[in-house]
Amino acid sequence: MASVPQDHLEPVLLDHLRSFGTARVAMGIEVVGLDGRSDDVQVTLRDVETGETRIVHARYLIAADGARSTIRDALGIAMRGPGRLSQAIGTEFRAPLWDLLGGPRYCIYAVTHPDAAGVFVPAGRGDRWVYGVEHDLAQEPAPRLTKEQSARLIRLGIGLTDLEPRVDRIGTFTFAAQLADRWREGAAFLVGDAAHQITPRGGTGMNTAIQSAYDLGWKLAWVLRGWAGPQLLDTYEAERRPVAAHNVARSADPHGGARLAAHELPADLGGRIPHVWLPSRANAVSTLDLLGPGLTLFTTDPSASWQRAASSVPGPPLVVRNLDAITARGMGIPHGGALLARPDGAPAGWWPSRTEPDAALRHAIRALPTPSEAVDRSAEGASAR
Ligand SMILES: Cc1cc2nc3c(=O)[nH]c(=O)nc-3n(C[C@H](O)[C@H](O)[C@H](O)COP(=O)(O)OP(=O)(O)OC[C@H]3O[C@@H](n4cnc5c(N)ncnc54)[C@H](O)[C@@H]3O)c2cc1C
Structure with a gap:
């Protein structure tokens, strides 16, 4: 996160x-x-x-x-x-809080002090923070705060009476x-x-x-x-x-x-293909980085039978990605099997073995939401294979 x-x-x-x-x-x-x-x-x-x-x-x-x-x-x-569940005041400020908090660092710090209940959220490099306080609209609208009033609340929430936060911005927004x-x-x-x-x-x-x-x-x-x-x-x-x-x-x-x-x-x-780091240590490349604008077929098949089938089936451009055994294992692809994915990583087909790759791919592509009847065989499609 x-x-x-x-x-x-x-x-x-x-x-x-x-x-x-x-x-x-x-x-x-x-x-x-x-x-x-x-x-x-x-x-x-x-x-x-x-x-x-x-x-x-x-x-x-x-x-x-x-x-x-x-x-x-x-x-x-x-x-x-x-459209109006509640209102919140967000105060952007700077104050040396990281030294105070130490490690590990979190994305959100909730404060339960009865007079200053809210959240402190780190907002960028250095000690820039947002302090958010929610107000129940059924009880009262969010008050308009001056910078000094905000600073006082921040001191209360942090628990340091001598803290001098620099308040940069105060904004109000409605929860819908x-x-x-x-x-x-x-x-x-x-x-x-x-x-x-x-x-x-x-x-x-x-x-x-x-x-x-x-x-x-x-x-x-x-x-x-x-x-x-x-x-x-x-x-x-x-x-x-x-x-x-x-x-x-x-x-x-x-x-x-x-x-x-x-x-x-x-x-x-939503069932997207798993993120698995590829073994190369030089660059951090994930299986998700291998997805292309068309379809992507992940396989470990050394016989290239999936590759051959992929280059002959009609449909959107299809790129074949040959994986090492461990990456494939991380993606749940058994030896010789394959996984077909859409550009968003949603699986469009999964096969545990290389049984009839051609028929398997044709069937999976036909089952995609409305594949074009008139297949584009332009240079763009061909070069992506
Ligand atoms: C306090 C707060 C904290 C949040 N925290 C998170 C969070 O932690 N994680 C998260 O995922 N989401 C968070 N959100 C929600 C997030 O900010 C929004 O969901 C997100 O900004 C929506 O993006 P958007 O592009 O749809 O709309 P916007 O970000 O509102 O962008 C719309 C753009 O369209 C422009 N525009 C409007 N009308 C016109 C027009 N007629 N012509 C031309 N341009 C126009 C606007 O100027 C603006 O640039 C938070 C929201 C708030 C208020």
């Missing part, structure tokens, strides 16, 4: 996005209007500084515009569930546990907080958002590349909604943040 503050994570995500030759990142541009039809979405954009507007047309639109999604409203999609009625309208898809609002309890809001974005991303890529029919996109909400619903319900539970990992892992990882 890692405690990564938003202002550390966002530059990493932005750099990654900018690394794609086909992606253009435009800051200071907001969506102010939408006219969506199933085969052409028309979006009105406004430059926040100049006020200039322009219209762009898109084959698909992903609404990742957060809890107050303009796009969701324009599509007429309602949210269901409690809601799901959008539907996540798709024609060619527009909701993702992240636009589709679900999850309270910070359990820390699953962004994690759910990123996993859902990944799910939608690979499915859109398959459809746009002709590797699957457009019905594949219907599986986005079908597969991701139960996870979001679970995390929304968990986060509405006042004790939802304290659940056992063993109970929550099925929702988080």
